[in-house]
Amino acid sequence: MLTSTKSLITYDKKNLDDKTLLSLYKNMLKPRMIEEKMLILLRQGKISKWFSGIGQEAISVGVTMAMKTEEYMLPMHRNLGVFTTRNIPLYRLFSQWQGKANGFTKGRDRSFHFGTQEFNIVGMISHLGPQLGVADGIALASLLKNKDCVTAVFTGEGGTSEGDFHEALNVASVWQLPVLFCVENNGYGLSTPTNEQYRCKDIADRGKGYGMESFVLDGNNIIEVYTKMEKLAASIRKRPRPILVEFKTFRMRGHEEASGTKYVPKSLMDEWAKKDPVDNFRTYLLAQRILTEKQDETLKETITSEINEHLKKAFDEEPIVPNIETELDDIYKTFDYKETKPSSKTEELRLIDAISLGLKQSMEKHDDLVIMGQDIAEYGGVFKITEGFVKQFGKARVRNTPICESAIVETAMGLSITGMKAVMEMQFADFATSGFNPIVNYLAKSHYRWNQQADVVVRMPCGGGVAAGPFHSQTNEAWFTKTPGLKVIYPAFPFDAKGLLATAIEDPNPVLFFEHKALYRSVRQDVPVDYYTLPFGKASVLKEGKDVTVITYGAGVHWALEILDSNSDINADLIDLRSLQPLDTDAIFASVKKTGKAIVLQEDSLFGGIASDISSLIMENCFEQLDAPVKRVASMDTPIPFINQLEEQYMAKGRFEVALKELLAY
Numbered sequence: 001m002l003t004s005t006k007s008l009i010t011y012d013k014k015n016l017d018d019k020t021l022l023s024l025y026k027n028m029l030k031p032r033m034i035e036e037k038m039l040i041l042l043r044q045g046k047i048s049k050w051f052s053g054i055g056q057e058a059i060s061v062g063v064t065m066a067m068k069t070e071e072y073m074l075p076m077h078r079n080l081g082v083f084t085t086r087n088i089p090l091y092r093l094f095s096q097w098q099g100k101a102n103g104f105t106k107g108r109d110r111s112f113h114f115g116t117q118e119f120n121i122v123g124m125i126s127h128l129g130p131q132l133g134v135a136d137g138i139a140l141a142s143l144l145k146n147k148d149c150v151t152a153v154f155t156g157e158g159g160t161s162e163g164d165f166h167e168a169l170n171v172a173s174v175w176q177l178p179v180l181f182c183v184e185n186n187g188y189g190l191s192t193p194t195n196e197q198y199r200c201k202d203i204a205d206r207g208k209g210y211g212m213e214s215f216v217l218d219g220n221n222i223i224e225v226y227t228k229m230e231k232l233a234a235s236i237r238k239r240p241r242p243i244l245v246e247f248k249t250f251r252m253r254g255h256e257e258a259s260g261t262k263y264v265p266k267s268l269m270d271e272w273a274k275k276d277p278v279d280n281f282r283t284y285l286l287a288q289r290i291l292t293e294k295q296d297e298t299l300k301e302t303i304t305s306e307i308n309e310h311l312k313k314a315f316d317e318e319p320i321v322p323n324i325e326t327e328l329d330d331i332y333k334t335f336d337y338k339e340t341k342p343s344s345k346t347e348e349l350r351l352i353d354a355i356s357l358g359l360k361q362s363m364e365k366h367d368d369l370v371i372m373g374q375d376i377a378e379y380g381g382v383f384k385i386t387e388g389f390v391k392q393f394g395k396a397r398v399r400n401t402p403i404c405e406s407a408i409v410e411t412a413m414g415l416s417i418t419g420m421k422a423v424m425e426m427q428f429a430d431f432a433t434s435g436f437n438p439i440v441n442y443l444a445k446s447h448y449r450w451n452q453q454a455d456v457v458v459r460m461p462c463g464g465g466v467a468a469g470p471f472h473s474q475t476n477e478a479w480f481t482k483t484p485g486l487k488v489i490y491p492a493f494p495f496d497a498k499g500l501l502a503t504a505i506e507d508p509n510p511v512l513f514f515e516h517k518a519l520y521r522s523v524r525q526d527v528p529v530d531y532y533t534l535p536f537g538k539a540s541v542l543k544e545g546k547d548v549t550v551i552t553y554g555a556g557v558h559w560a561l562e563i564l565d566s567n568s569d570i571n572a573d574l575i576d577l578r579s580l581q582p583l584d585t586d587a588i589f590a591s592v593k594k595t596g597k598a599i600v601l602q603e604d605s606l607f608g609g610i611a612s613d614i615s616s617l618i619m620e621n622c623f624e625q626l627d628a629p630v631k632r633v634a635s636m637d638t639p640i641p642f643i644n645q646l647e648e649q650y651m652a653k654g655r656f657e658v659a660l661k662e663l664l665a666y
Contacts, residue, residue: 008280011284013288014223021223025222025291026299031060031061033303033307049258050256051111056219061222063229071233073120073151074132074135075121078156090307097110104123116450129165130164131153132407138415140175151179157184160183167402180245181244184249185246185248203246212242213241215228220250252272331485333447333453335506337503339535347526348526351497351516354494355497360392370421371386371423372411376389376398377389377390378400406438413446427461430473440483444485444486445484446485454509465651470639476604487511488579491514492554496578539588543573549573549594550564556652572595573594573595589617605637606632
């Protein structure tokens, strides 16, 4: 502790009164004392891991006190001061760190990997970048709802190297979103110093490239942080726009406690120890007679008592008892499906028309629904599904996006956090690789982790047969059907597509909605003109027979129909799955037990596809009724080639008839 009467940090209290100054000190002291206690508990084995923010308290506290309580904050794992300044009861934090039920994740995630709507905090995931785009979505909702709110999101200097950082800043700048991007530059990304992470002088310099204001602040000076952030927040509320702020500070302990700090030169540690934000501010307050030694001791005693009281409550809490049903039930938010029956009035529509009409009617039904995607506004999307939407719904709800799939998935998640709905058009399903992380790690896991719904539909134009080559032709549903927390829908007909899309948008869970490009304009059907819904997890039995069960979806349905229609002697059940997750296993098992033979047809390549799981399910549940091994038919285990003759060779369609007849002859 510094004992001199002179602070090593220069403070200018400006027009701040003593009450505010003492509040700043108290709010920094509290997380510091909690951390010191946690380090003891870590050594005692009473918590499993700790990411220390000692030495960085001024940033967390200063930013949080500059924000209104109704404004969202997205902190990191060194921002304990955000949580304590928002007055989260300490026992809940302690329960979280011990994996108890009174925490925020029911023991399913650790430390600061959680969010809480009660306190308007959205926590991080280990992939640091996605929360930046999520902040964009929350800020967009503020704009759309005319709420004049700011969203503050934190990252470290290491996180600014991630693509998500650049995508999020670009989207925020293009859309002029009210976001405070807060970068805690603490010198090291684990053991990698800043001179090995970036070449610009200051990270704040990057703001210029995105056309936004940026500032560099002394992250250890609580008055500078608080007053500047309060001024910036007030300005953003009045004139919405993003601002990038870099806080210069230092990480006084390891990335996490186990990693230590041996890689840091001792002279550097000593230099920054003298700039401790808590000790320096205490020295300043004592010198200015704003704080007395007795007041300081009383404050510490009060905080110590609070810590001990709440620790006892957390320690006394019973450990979580594993329950399989509870775990499975929490993967998805409960969705009380209510059928809206189709009207008798119909018109003949192509698949693409049915999707467009269904999306339009959902926009009319849900005033809070926003659709986003590349070229979807005036241009109407590359497939023209949203043509005319801007004229009816306006550019606020029909939003062209930069080419940044990851940030737009994250923005959709941010809209959901504020209670809105979002549909994102992934221009081609292949491009989901650029947004893969937030889909499988953020959307899919949020409800299970901290009870936060991800009310997002990602539309996925997919499939071959259109000579589009290896980057525009994949049908990659298997990447997502194996990810708990996602729902995957794959219609083959206009009627199904329209009703299932309406359900997908009503469902508060994340849905990957696959639309086969080759079917867009080649399949027609009489479709009800009014709004209607269809249930997930219910297959459609298109043909009934007794000799074999054909199970397929998407373009495979039409391939199977073609073969069965040209082989009238084959007596088959034909099941169009429509929904891949949830999967209608009842329909599959009932049919296979009746016919004794099953063949699963998919357009995707064979190994690791959904046909493999369906085959395994049949073998495990219908083995005694089988008269032959389950057969899988799929495309070649190669990328999808471009030229027609190679694509035809690749496709499963050309192998299905032979395989079906081989199975029947078994």
